[in-house]
Amino acid sequence: MNAPLNLPAADIFPIAAPAALLRFITCGSVDDGKSTLIGRLLYDTGAVPDDQLASLHADSRRFGTQGDALDLALLVDGLAAEREQGITIDVAYRYFSTPRRAFIVADTPGHEQYTRNMATGASGADLAIILVDARKGVLAQTRRHSFIVSMVGVRRVVVAINKMDLVGFDEGVFTAIANSYRAATRHLGFEQIVFIPVSALRGDNIASLSADTPWYRGRALIDYLETVDVSALAADPASLRMPVQWVNRPNAHFRGFSGTIALGAAHVGQDVKILPSGRRTRIASIVTALGEDSSAQQDEAVTLVLEDEVDASRGDVIVSAQDEAPVARVFDGRLLWMSERAASGQGLIVQQGMTTANAALSIRTQIDVNTFAEQPTDSLPVNGIGRVRIRSEKPLVLATYSQDRTLGAFTLIDRLTNETVALGVIDEVNPADLPQGHAAVARKAPDLWRRLLAPADSSSETLAEALSWRIVSALIVTLLAAVATQTAWIALLAGAADFALRLVLRAAHRDAFKRATALRQVDPEQNADGGGI
Amino acid sequence: MIQLTHLQKLEAEAIHIIREVAATCENPVLLYSIGKDSAVLLHLVMKAFAPGKPPFPLLHVDTTWKFREMIAFRDARIAELGLELIVHTNEEGRAAGVNLFASGSRLHTDVMKTQALRQALDKYKFDAAFGGARRDEERSRAKERIFSMRSPEHRWDPKSQRPEPWRLFNTRKRPGESFRVFPLSNWTEADVWDYVALEKIPVVPLYFAKPRPVVARDGMLIMRDDERMALRAGEEIEMRSVRFRTLGCYPLTGAVESNASTLSGIIAEMRSSRVSERQGRLIDHDGGASMEQKKQEGYF
Numbered sequence A: 001m002n003a004p005l006n007l008p009a010a011d012i013f014p015i016a017a018p019a020a021l022l023r024f025i026t027c028g029s030v031d032d033g034k035s036t037l038i039g040r041l042l043y044d045t046g047a048v049p050d051d052q053l054a055s056l057h058a059d060s061r062r063f064g065t066q067g068d069a070l071d072l073a074l075l076v077d078g079l080a081a082e083r084e085q086g087i088t089i090d091v092a093y094r095y096f097s098t099p100r101r102a103f104i105v106a107d108t109p110g111h112e113q114y115t116r117n118m119a120t121g122a123s124g125a126d127l128a129i130i131l132v133d134a135r136k137g138v139l140a141q142t143r144r145h146s147f148i149v150s151m152v153g154v155r156r157v158v159v160a161i162n163k164m165d166l167v168g169f170d171e172g173v174f175t176a177i178a179n180s181y182r183a184a185t186r187h188l189g190f191e192q193i194v195f196i197p198v199s200a201l202r203g204d205n206i207a208s209l210s211a212d213t214p215w216y217r218g219r220a221l222i223d224y225l226e227t228v229d230v231s232a233l234a235a236d237p238a239s240l241r242m243p244v245q246w247v248n249r250p251n252a253h254f255r256g257f258s259g260t261i262a263l264g265a266a267h268v269g270q271d272v273k274i275l276p277s278g279r280r281t282r283i284a285s286i287v288t289a290l291g292e293d294s295s296a297q298q299d300e301a302v303t304l305v306l307e308d309e310v311d312a313s314r315g316d317v318i319v320s321a322q323d324e325a326p327v328a329r330v331f332d333g334r335l336l337w338m339s340e341r342a343a344s345g346q347g348l349i350v351q352q353g354m355t356t357a358n359a360a361l362s363i364r365t366q367i368d369v370n371t372f373a374e375q376p377t378d379s380l381p382v383n384g385i386g387r388v389r390i391r392s393e394k395p396l397v398l399a400t401y402s403q404d405r406t407l408g409a410f411t412l413i414d415r416l417t418n419e420t421v422a423l424g425v426i427d428e429v430n431p432a433d434l435p436q437g438h439a440a441v442a443r444k445a446p447d448l449w450r451r452l453l454a455p456a457d458s459s460s461e462t463l464a465e466a467l468s469w470r471i472v473s474a475l476i477v478t479l480l481a482a483v484a485t486q487t488a489w490i491a492l493l494a495g496a497a498d499f500a501l502r503l504v505l506r507a508a509h510r511d512a513f514k515r516a517t518a519l520r521q522v523d524p525e526q527n528a529d530g531g532g533i
Numbered sequence B: 001m002i003q004l005t006h007l008q009k010l011e012a013e014a015i016h017i018i019r020e021v022a023a024t025c026e027n028p029v030l031l032y033s034i035g036k037d038s039a040v041l042l043h044l045v046m047k048a049f050a051p052g053k054p055p056f057p058l059l060h061v062d063t064t065w066k067f068r069e070m071i072a073f074r075d076a077r078i079a080e081l082g083l084e085l086i087v088h089t090n091e092e093g094r095a096a097g098v099n100l101f102a103s104g105s106r107l108h109t110d111v112m113k114t115q116a117l118r119q120a121l122d123k124y125k126f127d128a129a130f131g132g133a134r135r136d137e138e139r140s141r142a143k144e145r146i147f148s149m150r151s152p153e154h155r156w157d158p159k160s161q162r163p164e165p166w167r168l169f170n171t172r173k174r175p176g177e178s179f180r181v182f183p184l185s186n187w188t189e190a191d192v193w194d195y196v197a198l199e200k201i202p203v204v205p206l207y208f209a210k211p212r213p214v215v216a217r218d219g220m221l222i223m224r225d226d227e228r229m230a231l232r233a234g235e236e237i238e239m240r241s242v243r244f245r246t247l248g249c250y251p252l253t254g255a256v257e258s259n260a261s262t263l264s265g266i267i268a269e270m271r272s273s274r275v276s277e278r279q280g281r282l283i284d285h286d287g288g289a290s291m292e293q294k295k296q297e298g299y300f
Ligand SMILES: Nc1nc2c(ncn2[C@@H]2O[C@H](COP(=O)(O)OP(=O)(O)OP(=O)(O)O)[C@@H](O)[C@H]2O)c(=O)[nH]1
Pocket: A029, A030, A031, A032, A033, A034, A035, A036, A037, A065, A066, A071, A073, A086, A087, A088, A089, A108, A109, A110, A111, A162, A163, A164, A165, A166, A198, A199, A200, A201, A202
């Protein structure tokens, strides 16, 4: 082999201790200083190389909002249109690290018009920094962003009360804003809210505590970010959920199901079932990024090989045998409408897990971002947040967002324009007061037939269960025969015959059902989904 | 539960993105540009489809000005992995004699890179092209989605990018539209090198310091890789110990003086460096928003 491989054997590289990663966003109202704060964080952690610093000096003179001084927001506002207007239009992702932690930060736009870009950034975040301009206090946009942050499941927020230099570092201003923020977001379910008085422009309380806020007893921002614990609640290690993303079939001898583990862990020998079908099998082997492995954990991208020749395709979910994830067509949730055109409920596609399906949307209420009060409505404007019910044309494996960040999240896509028009979270699966929508009824009927005619599914029945009711039945027959004939051997024979006949008939029934339904096994909607075009 | 490390998370995210393309696009291709990011991307692609092979070919847009060592490395690596590689050169550009030194970097980049890439994508009707670009490289890249939609004319419209929440990528498109897909979006230069070391990924030897023939020109050290580079008056070829932080067309890629001949050496150098990796690239320096402009015209 003549490949120039460049790893001298003796070159042992000292890998730094695996730093935990923190993903966070900055959000808040227009001009509160989000981009400046991120510029400051990059600058203070030494993440700005000299050549970029040199162009920052030039840019600051040309576009800057701070006279001849450095305009740190220009480090982040990377689009020409943003620099010309001095605003943020789209999310920017930036990266920096300290000896204690690596950070991915999303700088989101404050303008209401670009709320969807803010929500995009929020969806992957472990923590949010919400900026408030000390001169302006809590504004409608502060509340809207707080609501979206809470809706997408961020539980920890830092409220950075910014531009303290413009209010003389007044403790009273700080305390009043902190109190009003707390009151405004009482119902949003944040686990922890930390208030820090800062000046993003000057760097007060960012990398180190400021001499101008001697009254502030808390920590500097970077210190807090480095140490905050955002580890998600550890899922039950016996549980597993992996939406099938791609079926790996390189040759006749290998068939694996590739995907990212959404919840729990996978291990060889684990009893699993495939949803929606409910077919049971076991994990035979796991191909991970490291090669073959005996187990894999949440967030790992793996390929599972199953023991039986079961049918599973993209969109199905491989779950642990005892998993109760519901398969349903209807769910209730909250969403952010992101399209300029009003929500009509027509011609939509729901994207959830690893699947898409035609869906009907009914809007129930709009949530007022100022009061968080709900008004009944049947349409939502752009950037409106509302409660909705969604009916999918085909059954989906669903979960509530509070339990499962993967199966509980969804987007809506306009079928005609391919635009992503909404993002949302599932609050309730299969809500009880299901109005008899035609889609649901029309498609339910064949299912009902199938369920009545279907053989008892051995896969949903444990061996003990199966044996126990058959033994009970055989015992009853034995007992009845004993009473009727008063002869022990006839009674025993009858009991045994009952036991045996049931097994034979069951097998025959199973076979007949399989033949009858074989042609219908292919879900017609699968074709509509698979292409993705 | 043991937490995944930073690199393990980035790796899983990238593999997820790669598989998403395989599952939802009809005719993907991997843009293989031979550098370290491409090396990592190729490695991740091999992992994503193991034990099988990637279900799509690789494409190298050859400007005819790449370092010879890059081409040798490319051919050895592809042969070793047994993959399908398409090499495309803009033949009209070559015939018209677009010479980098004569015509300048702007025309060269447009004709031999941007136009060439568009030609290749059109010729093979690829509807998704993987690239190894990272958001930390440049400020307009920092704004780009992982699935970056391109019009039938290959234009990027930074103002109407699709929201990309969670892992729910909207991969629908109309005929003629396509995606540029960036699985390494969230990686930094440091992550790439840490991963190369951890996974023992082969990279082009030009990344390691060695005495090489260089000419000082326009404030950069240019390695004279062949005779097409004529010396200007007063210029002299010197042997200096240099290496490259990024790799591209040799006349446009500045070398850095260094003695780092091992991975740990270059990682240490990178960590203490005060200049960004793209500083050594001539094409990035024609004006503030130039990368954004090039991207709008169809550049990667
Ligand atoms: N005096 C003072 N000015 C500040 C401070 N932080 C930001 N600014 C200024 O406030 C203006 C807006 O700052 P940006 O960082 O662009 O605000 P933003 O929140 O990112 O704005 P959008 O993204 O467009 O919503 C700029 O002129 C900043 O220089 C601060 O702490 N003190």
